[in-house]
Amino acid sequence: MRVMILEDDSWIADLLKQIVLSLRPSCQVVCLDNIGAALHEWQQRPVDMVISDWNLPDGPGTRLLEQVRRDNSSTPLVVITGRSDRASVLAVRALKINAFISKPFQAAHVATSLEALLPPDMDEQQPLPETTQDDLLTHLHSLPSSELQLPLKAHVRDRLVQSFKGEPIDLRELASEWQQDPALSARLLSVANSSAYNAAGKPCSNLLEALQKLGANNSLNLAMSLALRQSSALENPILSLFAQAHLDSTEQLIERSTNLARQCAIDPAPFHCAALLHRMGELCVLYQAQVWQDSGQSFSEDQVMQAIDQFSGPFAISIKAQWQLPMHLRELIGACYNLPSHNVKRENILMRLAACELDTEPDDPECARLRRLAGLA
Known part of the structure; x- marks a missing residue:
């Protein structure tokens, strides 16, 4: 089964992709951000469902839907x-649109709509890739920067998934938990500082500013797209122990830095x-090791330790x-490790x-x- 998503907002596209995969794990999802590429993809290989934004940089998404309806x-x-x-609904009545999802939307409502429309998933399990001779270190060396992510804390992931399944959730309580989760803080800060959400150019340097x-x-949807990832x-257990050491x-x-700031x-x-983010390179390595295992590969504890030593620094810089x-914020993170002489x-x-x-x-x-430099002598 293949599903095409035409959406120029990469954050929304990722959320829609994760929702589809949560419903149909073996589905192949292709995300595109312009009509030209989507029309080419459809002509080369038709899909089993099309999810399209209405307004795109190169025209209305209905151009793609019109072509799909002519063919199928x-x-x-x-x-x-x-x-x-x-009036807008009537304007595309001839296309026999199966569902309209209005922005801003809730992930759980979108899942309900898509569940009724997606063809049955004939595969009980997503097929694992063929066995490769690569090891974890070789894999990390060739990993594109676009694949870099951080793991959620397990209890935060579970709470979000409960919300996705329709269970009530206290957003204020959840937001309080997010302040201790590096992955969620990094994701929300990244989006809040992107051109799509920061037209004024005023940077957000903490979670509260990003949430506001x-x-x-939007914040809940962005968090949900992380929680739904496989x-x-x-x-x-080994990766969890390593992660807990870094989180401790x-x-x-x-505690120490905020006390000094208040002082x-x-x-x-x-x-x-x-x-919170100063160990994101190490956490990224651990996340990639979990992905590696979930794809059917294996690793040793020594390989994980080598990977942390070799890749945590470059991954943190890239992130x-x-x-x-x-x-x-980057300078503050860097100061956790060293202070340039001209600072x-x-x-x-x-x-x-x-x-x-803490270290001495x-x-x-x-x-x-x-x-003495800080005026605290």
């Missing part, structure tokens, strides 16, 4: 649109976020750039001091030097 009268067509007026900019519904949380370090740095009458929120984290920003000095005090003895000369 039974393919289910779903329109994602901000138009819910009667995105709104509750390898969204670490199920392997993160919690300690959050200096500085907003602690960016310190919290930087500390910070690709996810458009603001420079102020004069008090916030970065405080973050470096927090990390130094209380009377360490470097900590004393940093305290």
Whole structure:
């Protein structure tokens, strides 16, 4: 089974893809962001369902739907649109649209609509790829940056999935949990700082600012797209133990850095976020190891340790750039590890001091030097 999604907002497209895969795990989903590419894809290889936005950069998505209807009268067509007026619906009546999904939408409602339209999934399990001779390290070396992700905490993933299945959920309580989850914080910050949601150009450097900019519904949908991924949380016991060690370090740095910020009458929120994300390279490696295992491959504990040593740094650098984290936040994250000699920003000095005090003895000369630079001697 193949489903085509025509949507120029990559975040919405990813959510729709994850919803389809949650309903039909063996489905092949192709996401495209312009009509020309979608028409070419349809002509080359028709699909079993088309989900299309109405308004796209190169014209209305109905151009694709008209072509699909000329070629096939039974393919289910779903329109994602901000138009819910009667005139718009009547304008495409001849296309026999099977479902209209109005923006902003809720993931659970979309799933209900698609479940009724998707053809039955004939495969009970998604087929595993053929056995490869590559090992985990070779795989990570060739991994494109677009595949880099972080794992959700298992209990956060489970709560989101419960919400997707229709169980009531307290958004305020959930948002409080998100503040301790690196994957969700990184995802929401990335979207809030993207051109699609940050036209004013004012960077968001903490989760609260991102939630305020995105709104509750968008934030929940973005979180849901992470939770629905097959390898969204670490199920392997070895990977979970490694992750917990990094998360424990993160919690300690959050507490120490935010206390220093308050002591200096500085907003602690960016310190919290930087500390939360300072092990994102390591967590990314662990997530990719889980994906590797879920694809039918195997690894040893030594390979995981080697992978963390070799790839956590490059992955963190790639993530910070690709996810458009603001420079102020990147500098705070970098200060967790070292402080450039030309640095004069008090916030970065405080973050470096927090990390130094956790890693060394209380009377360490470097900590004393940093305290003097921060005005705390």
